[in-house]
Amino acid sequence: MKNIAVLLGDGVAGEILDSAIKVLNKTAQVYDLKFNYNYAPIGGRAYDELGVPLPEKTIETCLKSDAVLLGAVGDWKYDNLAPELRPERALLGIRKKLNLFANLRPVKVFDELLFSSPLKPEIAQDVDVMIVRELTGDVYFGEPKGIIKKTTLDGREIKVGFNNMIYDEDEIRRIAHIAFKSAQKRKNRVCCVDKANVLDVSRLFREITTEVSKEYENVELSFMYVDNCAMQLVLNPKQFDVILTGNIFGDILSDEASTICGSLGMLPSASLSDGKTPFMYEPIHGSAPDLAGKNVVNPIATILSAAMMLYYSFNEKSACDSIYRAVKDVLKEGYRTRDIFQKGNELCTTNKITDLIIEKIK
Numbered sequence: 020m021k022n023i024a025v026l027l028g029d030g031v032a033g034e035i036l037d038s039a040i041k042v043l044n045k046t047a048q049v050y051d052l053k054f055n056y057n058y059a060p061i062g063g064r065a066y067d068e069l070g071v072p073l074p075e076k077t078i079e080t081c082l083k084s085d086a087v088l089l090g091a092v093g094d095w096k097y098d099n100l101a102p103e104l105r106p107e108r109a110l111l112g113i114r115k116k117l118n119l120f121a122n123l124r125p126v127k128v129f130d131e132l133l134f135s136s137p138l139k140p141e142i143a144q145d146v147d148v149m150i151v152r153e154l155t156g157d158v159y160f161g162e163p164k165g166i167i168k169k170t171t172l173d174g175r176e177i178k179v180g181f182n183n184m185i186y187d188e189d190e191i192r193r194i195a196h197i198a199f200k201s202a203q204k205r206k207n208r209v210c211c212v213d214k215a216n217v218l219d220v221s222r223l224f225r226e227i228t229t230e231v232s233k234e235y236e237n238v239e240l241s242f243m244y245v246d247n248c249a250m251q252l253v254l255n256p257k258q259f260d261v262i263l264t265g266n267i268f269g270d271i272l273s274d275e276a277s278t279i280c281g282s283l284g285m286l287p288s289a290s291l292s293d294g295k296t297p298f299m300y301e302p303i304h305g306s307a308p309d310l311a312g313k314n315v316v317n318p319i320a321t322i323l324s325a326a327m328m329l330y331y332s333f334n335e336k337s338a339c340d341s342i343y344r345a346v347k348d349v350l351k352e353g354y355r356t357r358d359i360f361q362k363g364n365e366l367c368t369t370n371k372i373t374d375l376i377i378e379k380i381k
């Protein structure tokens with residue numbers, strides 16, 4: 020029996036989690052697995068219920084579980100809350116509490132969605148990139164940080180905001196190992212993306228990554244500046260196998276890369292720790308409050324996140340593959356939610372596409 024903590028966030032979270040859980044249950048039947056779900060609130064929902072976005076009980080539920088499935092957080096209605104009460108803070112908090120330093124964001128274009136990509140089909144076809152984003156360091160967590168007052172030379176008092184882009188070598192080393200190991204299961208290439216022409220922290224990132232690469236002789240290491248990478252991702256995304264990068268660059272590049280697949284609604288993610296705490300799985304998209312309750316959101320990113328859980332947390336490769344295959348089959352037959360809808364397709368609700376995917380799991 021595997022215990023899965025289900026962190027229920029905001030907006031469309033309930034709908035996409037329901038879909039993923041239905042798919043997991045079908046997979047459990049077919050592959051003779053047993054899942055038990057422990058629900059806990061997070062984000063705005065937790066704030067409404069308990070006054071804080073990341074309640075202690077939610078953290079405890081995660082720590083007691085074998086894996087964590089999270090449905091997006093955030094809603095405009097919380098925009099005016101103090102920073103520490105905002106839903107996004109819960110996401111950063113849970114990543115830190117569970118020590119989820121490695122965020123894997125696979126960007127794989129389904130042939131069936133080539134025409135939903137804003138890139139020319141010949142550029143988008145066969146793109147298969149794994150973004151390995153460091154997740155518990157960088158400007159996201161660096162100290163000192165804040166907004167303070169300062170006096171200018173001409174005597175005016177003005178505000179100044181700052182965050183610290185900081186990595187120590189242990190943090191770089193452990194994420195680099197994840198990137199190289201991941202490349203060994205793929206095409207044996209790692210591209211380290213940074214801003215080493217300007218930033219000291221990036222120079223250290225390169226130095227340590229180079230050192231770690233010596234342990235992986237069959238993996239080819241290259242370097243690219245992040246501005247160039249942003250361009251290369253749309254010019255020639257096929258050149259990449261594994262992209263290794265820090266927290267903020269990875270955040271930005273993964274949103275950009277996701278559009279290659281046709282929709283943000285297609286991209287799953289896995290966040291890994293050193294193994295002492297459970298891994299967490301979530302779609303890379305947000306909570307889309309404007310779509311909530313309408314039964315229109317694309318559940319595939321969350322369904323594929325559940326598939327990643329089967330692979331990374333439970334070592335159930337066949338079950339994971341069967342979900343990917345089912346999604347592909349459903350797309351092949353022309354069924355689409357509205358974010359990936361093209362003329363000639365059959366438009367589906369969230370529930371409908373979920374049911375179709377479930378039917379195909381075998």
Ligand code: IPM
Binds near residue numbers: 110111270303
């Ligand atoms: C992501 C999101 C989060 C991040 C936000 C919601 C805090 O954009 O997971 O990519 O910046 O990490």
Ligand code: MG
Binds near residue numbers: 270271274
């Ligand atoms: Mg992001």
